[in-house]
Amino acid sequence: MVDMERMNSDGGSSIRRRSLSLSSHRSHHTDNDVDCESASEAGDIGDRALPSRRFSESNSFHSENGSTVITNSSVRPLPQELSSTPPLSTDATVGSHDSKLEPPKDLPQLLDYVSCMAHLAVFGILGVLTRYLLQKLFGPGVANVTSNHTILYLDLPSNMIGSFLMGWFGVEFKKDISHVSEHLAIGITTGYLGSLTTFSGWNQKMLELSASGHWVISALGFLIGLSLVAVSIAFGVETAKGFRWLLNRLNLTSPENGISKINYKVNSYHCQMTAMVIFLVILGILWGVSGALVKAKFKHGGSAAELWFACMVGPIGVWIRWFLARLNGRGLGKKGLFQWIPFGTLIANVSAACVMAALSTIKNAVNTRDCDTVVAGIQFGVMGCLSTVSTFAAEFNAMRKTNEPWRAYVYAAITICVSFSLGILIYCIPYWTKGFEIDT
Template identity: 85%
Template sequence: MERMSSDGGSSIKRRSLSMSSHRSHHTDNGIDCESVSEAGDIGDRALPSRRFSQSNSFHSENGGGGGGVVSIPQELHTLHPNSSVRPLPHQLSSTPPLSTDARVGSQDSKFEPSKGLPEFLDYVSCTAQLAVFGILGVITRYLLQKLFGPGVANVTSNHTILYLDLPSNMIGSFLMGWFGVVYKKDISNVSEHLAVAITTGYLGSLTTFSGWNQKMLELSASGHWVISSLGFLIGLALVAVSIAFGIETAKGFRLLLNRQNITKPENGTFMINFKVDSYRRQLTIMMIFLVILGVLWGVSGALVKAKFKRGGSAAELWFACMVGPIGVWIRWFLARLNGHGLGKDGLRFKWIPFGTLIANVSAACAMAALSTIKNAVNTRNCDTVVAGIQFGVMGCLSTVSTFAAEFNAMRKSSDPWRAYAYAAITICVSFSFGILIYCVPYWTKGFDIDT
């Protein structure tokens, strides 16, 4: 009898250990998927006011107001420097209780009341900074097109694999390695809005996936299928190398700073005392950026009015600056989907950054549709408006820098195949829809365009 009891106890113990190991592996895999898919952007979930609001809601729903505490896995606190992912019920129930240091209402500063702006003003401040940096990204992309294009350096063109937006995509990906990967935490320590504005606003608008996809569509429509295919492969390789080079050079620069004792030795962050964390400072920054945005829109509107009748690239640029922030805002809101999978439990295909994927695919499809309209109408005013929307809204809605950051994170994860699957899904879906939207009308209607 004792032997049976002992064997039964051992069996239960082994089964318990096996189940515990399975739950641990499942949780670790989910955390890895989530952190990888959030490598580029998490949208408005990064806002301090929204994080505090969600944590308060989660606390109250689980008995926080009545004196009870709910254990939260410590790993879920460290998914991402700016992560605010709310733990799912199954993740809480499958994780053993932790110490009070990892509980809601404890000394974790992430759940302390915010000292900054209320949620509405927090949104206003962040969207204003996104708009300003987005306009600067549009202008920079335009200047790089002119600098490397046929008019000056004659490196890029519409007729070769080296498409016009390739330099901006490479430079933006390189800078993403610096400011979106290595130094993002340092920038966030000063201002989380600034970190979002630089990565999502400036670098996201400096790079464009829709422009890249459209040039390959135009080459395919003209019968240059080999060049189009090579354009995707070489473009992806150059972007991947650019962000990897940016990360390595940024790490080297940080190492140099560590030797000069400019950074904190324990975490390598800059020793900066100034932080935009008070209500007054955040309100001041918000007002400054609202004024800057008003000036940029006013100047752009005046220049569009002066140059619209004559058309040309200058009119298209300033019209793009007026409408570009719309694309930035949409992409930023879509980024909240990154880190969330499919299904009721949100666990299926959690490793896919659906926010970035939807932004790039939808922008590529809209770009192809606008090109078809432009070819069909073929008037100067229509060309100016359509080109401005393409360069501004679609150029800012799609992004290569964030895509590159996600691709790089997946490539370095425990499942590197996901990086290439994600890239293939993005490119194949965008190109396939583009064939139907742009190339089929081009072939059937016989549009005469200069590609």
Template identity: 65%
Template sequence: MEQMSRVGSSFRRCSLGTSSSHISIQIDNDAESVSEAGDIGDRALPSRRYSDRSSFSLSFDNRSETGAVVSIQDVENLQLCPAIFHHNASVLPLPPQLTSPPSTNAIVAPKQEFGKGLPMFLDYASCLLHLSVFGILGVLTRYILQKLFGPGVAGVTSDKTILYLDLPSNMVGSFLMGWFGVVFKADISHVSEHLAIAITTGYLGSLTTYSGWNQKMVDLSVSGHWLFSAVGFLVGLFLVAFSIIFGVETAKGFRWLLNEMNRRAGIGSFKINWKMDSYSHQLAVMVLLLVLLGILWGVIGALVKAEFKHSDRDAQLWFACMVGPLGVWIRWFLARLNGRGLGRTGLLKWIPFGTLAANISAASFMAALASVNKAVNSKDSNTVVAGLQFGLMGCLSTVSTFAAEFNAMRKSNNSWRAYAYASITICVSYSIGILIYCVPVWTKGFDR
């Protein structure tokens, strides 16, 4: 049974499926599915999950001596991942069912037509376009929320308190992640996988930022407010965790309401039947996004050039919008590490290493840019550094995905992992930020 559990785990690691829409072997250890709660990067693309040829699956009523159920689709995955057969230098035998023809009680699933959408390279390009456009929208929304709740309007947030400027956007993004990244993600993915990626990874990932949160707590520390920075992390974690819980619960309530309305109308449960999976539809959307991104970058580039010498704040925003998509792309590629673990054995696969690497690296570069800006201390450097921090680093890091992973771990059989994961993220990024930013400020005597 232990051998088959390892086989099932390897099958699932090598599967290129994503979210709640794919079928996988159920195993006792939920570490991998929990660590993939937020994002799995390019493994979510249909072109990575399925081959270009049509395929079918067989499932068997009878079980092997080990009690495991294995499908023909899983056997096909062995061709993509031969390492499944090698565990501690031993070769695992195939189950008895797979060494003989299917029995009469086998259930043949209907043939599924994969590959009727875009080819792989266009599929990648389309996904990058989705991420770019929605990433820019996320940056703009984060800026609006900063201004709305900041000192200039509502006065709720400030650079000098534990209620940092990006707190409202992190809370709103985490709340929306509960709706569109948890409860309704499968419905959106049914319509379009690219749309689901664009909303969760692109828009919500860019709307929220971990690096900005970490840097504000580091700024408090360099001013001597160590207690405030510690409380700021605790308060921030509580608020984003509560936000995604509130989002999930309200989304479940809305889904129940839709199901109840459909039931009374005699329609049945709520379900989206429309699916944008044809080549022509996907190509049309890709061209539309390409034109839209070209217009956005053209306008943004002109605004950066016009505002660079006149308005620091406006120039920072438009420069951030220009470089923001690069941060989204990097985070999306790093997300493929989620659920993989370390090494061939998948050590610590409950840790979303992709999200962890994105948040820690963004926080580290954020601190480095702040330190460089302190040393140079000029108007032009302030504009460039602030734009890179708000756009590139802000989009590279994410709180909405972090909150989704934290919430999934908290609800799993090993709830302690949620707090261990949060502690690792916060402690490592904060420590590196102290070394990169605070130490130069203290030793060189930069103006604080």
């Protein structure tokens, strides 16, 4: 009898040890999956970040035997040995039958979309203007640091500055900004910084160098450009952490969550409606001024006409990239294969690079002033805003800090190699066969 009890005890202990080991193993893999998913969502998650959509997707309500049950679609299933245990009391889960979890009183989902798109458009236009100013400032006309014919391409300063600022406002202080307004955080990161930086312009300059036979300079342009962008966002994150340390020393942040003690929040219906109206008015003014300047300067062509046309059409690229960002962290198929790859950002950058190359081919083939103005405006506006380096840099930086940092370099290699390879088919081959001249 004692032997039987000892065997049962030993067997039970063995089962418990095996169960704990299995649970620990599964937990380890779950943590890795969550870690990889978070890295692929480090830059942007599109409309999944909106309060109204996030609440409706993450929570569902139903009644079982008169009790309110809350389920979260983002919660992973429990291991089988844990899910078979008796359920907790609904009183312990909910707290009270009378307690109700109600969604925050925000704007309706349609108006929430309109407000967010207005924020994206306004900040996107500001990003286009800033990118143009940085090109002129560091280009041959003023500082003479960047050029179309060297490794230091024209968009390198904007890509570096945008990545540095992404370290501040898209990594370290994004939670603080979201605490005030989700739309403001989306506007600054996805709208302004995403439009300030451009991957398609970078890829196109390397294609043009390759088409001219400067293959070594083109390869070095990608390597040096990626290195400088990675250093820029890392430096941005470190300096932002230093600034947060200073805020902590000055007692300007909350000790509970480290968020700044700014009490103002755009979380009421009235505040959100006011913000939406203000940004719609600003957008109308920016579009009106841009349209008037395009009409005045279009017949003469030149960079001014291209810039203002780019400001008119740039928001289209921002909106498309924002909607594509919902694919980040989702993976492929029902099983979510390759969940660590941010497919939304990847598709945006590769597609923008391909369309940029196709438009350059059309521009070389038609070669008229009006066509040059329209094509250059679409390239600088739509394609420049559709592709992004700052979001790409945020994802790259987050992947490097996971348990599998090699994924960051694989992701960067896929983005660059696919874009460049397709660009050769679309731009370089017609350039070689038709004998086009590169417009400088």
